[in-house]
Amino acid sequence: KNEVEQSPQNLTAQEGEFITINCSYSVGISALHWLQQHPGGGIVSLFMLSSGKKKHGRLIATINIQEKHSSLHITASHPRDSAVYICAVRPYTGNQFYFGTGTSLTVIP
Amino acid sequence: DVKVTQSSRYLVKRTGEKVFLECVQDMDHENMFWYRQDPGLGLRLIYFSYDVKMKEKGDIPEGYSVSREKKERFSLILESASTNQTSMYLCASSLGGPLHFGNGTRLTVT
Numbered sequence: 001k002n003e004v005e006q007s008p009q010n011l012t013a014q015e016g017e018f019i020t021i022n023c024s025y026s027v028g029i030s031a032l033h034w035l036q037q038h039p040g041g042g043i044v045s046l047f048m049l050s051s052g053k054k055k056h057g058r059l060i061a062t063i064n065i066q067e068k069h070s071s072l073h074i075t076a077s078h079p080r081d082s083a084v085y086i087c088a089v090r091p092y093t094g095n096q097f098y099f100g101t102g103t104s105l106t107v108i109p
Numbered sequence: 110d111v112k113v114t115q116s117s118r119y120l121v122k123r124t125g126e127k128v129f130l131e132c133v134q135d136m137d138h139e140n141m142f143w144y145r146q147d148p149g150l151g152l153r154l155i156y157f158s159y160d161v162k163m164k165e166k167g168d169i170p171e172g173y174s175v176s177r178e179k180k181e182r183f184s185l186i187l188e189s190a191s192t193n194q195t196s197m198y199l200c201a202s203s204l205g206g207p208l209h210f211g212n213g214t215r216l217t218v219t
Contacts, residue, residue: 031206033207033208035208035210041212042199042210042211042212042213043199043201043208043210044210045207045208045209048206048207086151086152088152088208095140095157095159095165095203096154096157096167097142097154097208099151099152100151101149101150101151102151
């Protein structure tokens with residue numbers, strides 16, 4: 001049983017396209033995280049959300065707590081956005097995180 | 110800025126060897142985690158620690174142990190390495206907010 005599901009698993013886009021990655025989860029959470037991992041690189045935290053919407057540059061993350069769903073949007077995508085994007089949730093209880101299996105994004109020039 | 114440092118980027122070990130993976134964080138975080146990352150399986154929790162000398166098993170603790178003698182250091186130990194432990198190992202720390210990851214150690218067991 002996977003508490004966090006991401007879609008799509010793989011995504012190829014042309015430079016400049018608007019991109020959406022989705023995350024659904026099945027547990028009550030205190031926060032949801034979007035993470036980014038470049039090939040061969042470490043993982044960096046992009047957003048931490050508990051409600052509403054956050055924006056950083058061309059990246060926007062939204063969350064709907066009632067529907068247990070979050071989306072990560074990338075506007076005007078660029079080849080440097082090519083990476084694996086991972087959704088993670090922190091349940092109300094405990095110190096653990098649950099992770100999606102990631103969305104591999106390739107942006108073609 | 111939080112820094113999580115893993116001692117080795119790449120390691121090659123032989124089957125049966127005892128392997129130590131070290132992780133140090135510099136921000137006084139209470140929570141530290143060891144994950145392994147395999148293609149198609151995502152991040153899986155091996156062990157975590159919420160305080161010095163405290164540890165809890167994650168989803169896949171078999172074949173691993175951990176040590177946390179000081180708050181900043183969390184070590185992962187493979188008691189007798191096996192080929193199915195070939196993987197990317199990631200350490201992370203948190204103070205209840207965002208997770209901060211090290212750069213990972215790619216371990217190959219031959």
